[in-house]
Amino acid sequence: MPRFTDLVAVLSASVPFVGPEAQERARKRTFKARIGANESVFGPSPKALRAMKEATEEVWQYGDPENHDLLRALASHYGIKSENIVVGEGIDGLLGYLVRMLVKPRVSVVTSRGAYPTFSYHVAGYGGTLVTVPYTEDHENPHALVAMARKVNASLVYLANPDNPMGTWNSFETVADAVRCLPHDCLLVLDEAYIDCAPPGTAMEIDVKNRSVIRMRTFSKAYGMAGARVGYAIGHEELMNAFNKVRNHFGMCRISQAGALAALRDREYLSEAVGKIAAARKGISDIARGCGLEPVPSAANFVAIDCGADGAFAKRVLEGLIERDIFVRMPFVSPQNRCIRISAGTDADLELFKSALPQALEAARLQVAG
Amino acid sequence: MPRFTDLVAVLSASVPFVGPEAQERARKRTFKARIGANESVFGPSPKALRAMKEATEEVWQYGDPENHDLLRALASHYGIKSENIVVGEGIDGLLGYLVRMLVKPRVSVVTSRGAYPTFSYHVAGYGGTLVTVPYTEDHENPHALVAMARKVNASLVYLANPDNPMGTWNSFETVADAVRCLPHDCLLVLDEAYIDCAPPGTAMEIDVKNRSVIRMRTFSKAYGMAGARVGYAIGHEELMNAFNKVRNHFGMCRISQAGALAALRDREYLSEAVGKIAAARKGISDIARGCGLEPVPSAANFVAIDCGADGAFAKRVLEGLIERDIFVRMPFVSPQNRCIRISAGTDADLELFKSALPQALEAARLQVAG
Numbered sequence A, B: 001m002p003r004f005t006d007l008v009a010v011l012s013a014s015v016p017f018v019g020p021e022a023q024e025r026a027r028k029r030t031f032k033a034r035i036g037a038n039e040s041v042f043g044p045s046p047k048a049l050r051a052m053k054e055a056t057e058e059v060w061q062y063g064d065p066e067n068h069d070l071l072r073a074l075a076s077h078y079g080i081k082s083e084n085i086v087v088g089e090g091i092d093g094l095l096g097y098l099v100r101m102l103v104k105p106r107v108s109v110v111t112s113r114g115a116y117p118t119f120s121y122h123v124a125g126y127g128g129t130l131v132t133v134p135y136t137e138d139h140e141n142p143h144a145l146v147a148m149a150r151k152v153n154a155s156l157v158y159l160a161n162p163d164n165p166m167g168t169w170n171s172f173e174t175v176a177d178a179v180r181c182l183p184h185d186c187l188l189v190l191d192e193a194y195i196d197c198a199p200p201g202t203a204m205e206i207d208v209k210n211r212s213v214i215r216m217r218t219f220s221k222a223y224g225m226a227g228a229r230v231g232y233a234i235g236h237e238e239l240m241n242a243f244n245k246v247r248n249h250f251g252m253c254r255i256s257q258a259g260a261l262a263a264l265r266d267r268e269y270l271s272e273a274v275g276k277i278a279a280a281r282k283g284i285s286d287i288a289r290g291c292g293l294e295p296v297p298s299a300a301n302f303v304a305i306d307c308g309a310d311g312a313f314a315k316r317v318l319e320g321l322i323e324r325d326i327f328v329r330m331p332f333v334s335p336q337n338r339c340i341r342i343s344a345g346t347d348a349d350l351e352l353f354k355s356a357l358p359q360a361l362e363a364a365r366l367q368v369a370g
Helices: A006-010 A020-027 A046-058 A068-078 A090-102 A117-125 A142-152 A172-180 A237-245 A254-265 A267-290 A311-323 A347-369 B006-010 B020-027 B046-058 B068-078 B090-102 B117-125 B142-152 B172-180 B237-245 B254-265 B267-290 B311-323 B347-369
Strands: A085-088 A108-112 A129-133 A156-160 A187-191 A213-218 A231-234 A302-306 A339-343 B085-088 B108-112 B129-133 B156-160 B187-191 B213-218 B231-234 B302-306 B339-343
Touching (some): A006 B090, A020 B068, A046 A254, A046 B254, A068 A085, A068 A254, A068 B020, A085 A237, A090 A117, A090 A156, A090 A187, A090 B006, A108 A117, A129 A142, A142 A156, A142 A172, A172 A187, A254 A267, A254 B254, A267 A302, A267 A347, A311 A339, A311 A347, B046 B254, B068 B085, B068 B254, B085 B090, B085 B237, B090 B156, B090 B187, B090 B213, B090 B231, B108 B117, B108 B142, B117 B129, B129 B142, B142 B156, B142 B172, B172 B187, B254 B267, B267 B302, B267 B347, B311 B347
Parallel strands (some): A108 A129, A108 A156, A156 A187, B108 B129, B108 B156, B156 B187, B187 B213
Antiparallel strands (some): A085 A231, A302 A339, B085 B231
């Protein structure tokens, strides 16, 4: 075989998430409700759809490697310079580049135990030592993360606000205060994939002079364009420029670039989508309570539902939902894995979930009794 | 600043190619003919266009991380197993993953002097030592590459067949013979981006049992979908599986997946596009000869034209074309940089090129005389 690097030779092939399509193929049956991957069933702005359809006619051309138009629009939206933004192939792609820039064997990285698996996948992939901090009452704990970063001399700390898989959030004061406590050469990557769905006061003010923080945002969630793969990072100019050392300059889909630009401009549609997401969160929470379960308050486009027992029980509930053609997921790690995680769905999706959940619960309880 | 790895700290920000859009912004004028990036002006199959337009409606969903349908279709097309194929974000993306798997500081990698810059960009990005071999009469020299690989104990050798930027090609016998001479733990990455445009007898037979070769192909060239970012690699199952250790599983655009699948199925359209490309190659060659210049015989979707003097002269010709709103590129390295490189264009593109070339030549000669 070829001479893999020592690092890659010992890595195992892994995937952070199994896709719903793979499950459908294994089940030989399609899902009736796709509310497991925190996608937005409400889809993108019709203007973004139109822009993408039109851009297919230009798909023979590579996308602009500078992402110029989208960068400028984002810069204007945030009142910052385009030098403070990098556009990439989703937050996943950008996290990969960032980890590559900072992590090598024997470098410590801090995250919450059970936080976003794709980040951990990248850290493992570059040989970093992942150090985890437990959630505090289902919330990521910014101060504990920073304290651990100091303790293990970490180069990088990951915090999602709002958090995935729990949907909980920290106030901007808490996050900003933790940032002030960061060791001077430690970078906080603040994953704000769900920020558009969060209540006011969740996002820190954007301060691109601060070299300690890089924020990541996306068109995959509230904007409803997960399949297009467009994310962006905001931060200090020097850090942003470092992405140009490693990024795949011609990696962006031209259709997606056009879609993101149009989506960004349609503020009205975004508000509308965020409203629908909030309503769906309430719907999911009501369904949970109707079954005697406790929903975890969420600022994201999904709700974690505490199934009231351990991970094994929640897993049975999850399996019961999947058997009933409802695609959902659940946290991987205890004690968060006592929950199942339901993405905002259409009314029809929630109706299906509403009828399936009591059955799945009943079946899970019977299994325990059995 | 954050603690970059030693490797990334010393890398400089660079881009393998400046995009035509960036040039248009600098010039404050759009190009009238876009025949510089080896895109296909003939575009994708109408069926692929339709599939992409339809898939925009599903863009709220992540793409299938297993690329199942496209893998199966490719496997069936080649009569191999889907385990022998990896789909990725263009050949550029796949080259990045491959280099990551094999290259680290002090690992030697062999390529031709002046060959595909994006490959060299990845090798530099992972700290490899790039060793180059000169072209032999404008052809990459497979045996010289392999001999150098042996000499410097390389882990990886890059060969494009047909070659970019020259468009020349090696017969399958030559390549197969060179492969037989590879050191047993050295991998040849055979970039076949342009293979669909090449004459019969250019592609080696596909032998997925051979652990010494990985082939890369794309929907960016003859299929006319450069902006969609879909490439694939073919090779031994174990090597293909290693991509699952490092790839961005959710990195593919869902619209692009759908487009590639439809494009692959439309064999008739591909033949037609390849015919148009061949006709355009002839057109470009005729125009060159009409100006007393020598076109380099090409098996790709472009033609390198020998401007008959040195790199400085060819650069002036290139600049003359760009001033006349014709976007073209040229090889970066001597002696190939005595050429300019013209991608297959529409009849209208070639008409513009035909009228601009004599003027650009004349202006370049006057500069020399002056």
